[in-house]
Amino acid sequence: MADPFWLAGLALAMAATGLISGLLAGLLGVGGGIVIVPVLFNVFPLFGIPESVQMKLAVGTSLATIIPTSIQSARKHFAKGTMDVALLKSLAPSIAAxxxxxxxxxxxxxxxxxxxxxxxxxxxxxxxxxxxxxxWRLRESFPTGARRHGIGGGIGAVSAMMGIGGGTVGVPILSAFGAPIRAAVATASAFGIIISIPATAGFVYAGWGNALLPPFSVGYVNLIGVTLIVPASLLATPWGVKLAHSIPPLLLKRVFAAFLLVTAVRMGWSLVT
Structure with a gap:
């Protein structure tokens, strides 16, 4: 890691990852984690990081980068008036749990x-x-009562385990229960705030003092990654928000699907190989 050429390459890769993740955060409400986690999972082995901590370090670092990006994305979507604030408030406690x-x-x-x-x-x-x-809809309104809280809890649990901001699972769920795609993206962007802050704290605590972690790590959060990815993400997030309100809704949905499919195949291939 002392090689300046490797460090320069890592810096370039992290900056590019930040630009892409920020664009997706604004465009799709996914918080960027769906890109950051697999990229870091493939970058960390280049630096000799033990396999036993690679995925947890990727997830923890991703969650930390999502905090500022989700805040900015949610603020901009809220300003455009497409966020379902009432639904967000009702789901927040169960998502947090x-x-x-x-x-x-x-x-x-x-x-x-x-x-x-x-x-x-x-x-x-x-x-x-x-x-x-x-x-396409399962029904025209979001379930109430225990079913609503169960769905919120599932969104929070899966997102924390994946190191994502909540949009990856939140957008299709909200869309299936009657939300227009742009409203689903806007509301799910705020899920990232509820998810990333407590989950990051948990990964920091769980990895504290682990001798297998690389330098500049605070628990399962690598500060080099956070420092390089966050500014680029913040720069690109407004671009994504602007695109989200100019791209046809069906195309927006298909773009979302394409990125997720590529991610799933890449992660599955890494297990096989």
Whole structure:
């Protein structure tokens, strides 16, 4: 890691990752984690980071980068008036509870188990978004009562385990229950705030003092990655928000599906090889 050429290459890769993740955060409400996690998972082995901590370090670092990006994305979507604030408030407690459960599971599971979770969920969501039309619905309104809290808890738990901001699973769920795609993207962008802050704290605590972690790591959060990815993400997020309000809704849905499918295949391939 002392080689300046490797460090320069890493800096360039992290900056590019930040630009892409920020663009996706604004465009799709996914918080960028769906890109950051697989990229870091493939970058960390180049630096000799032990396999046993690679996935947890990728997830923890991704969650930390999502905090400022989600805040900016949610603010801009809120300013455009497309966010369902009432639904967000009703789901926030159950999402937060799910985050605590998902974080606890993530830090005790093996890294390859987290990889399986990431790949399978990404594949399932990609299939949903690719095969259903923009107006496809399970029903015209979001469930109430225990079912609403169960859905919120599931969004929080899965997102914490995957190191994502909530949009990856939140957008298709909101869309399936009657939300227009742009409203789903806007509302899911705020899920990232609820998910990333407590989940990041959990990954920091769980990895504290682990001797296998690389330099400049605070628990399972690598500060080099956070420092390089966050500014680029913040720069690109407004571009994504602007695109989200200019691209046809069906195309937006298909773009979302394509990125998720590529991610699932890449993660699955890493397990096989």
């Amino acid at each position: 799910g985050v605590l459960l998902g974080t606890a599971l993530a830090v005790v599971l093996r890294g390859d188990a987290l990889t399986v979770v990431f790949a399978l969920v990404a594949l399932a969501v990609a299939a949903n978004m690719a095969l259903t039309g923009v107006d």
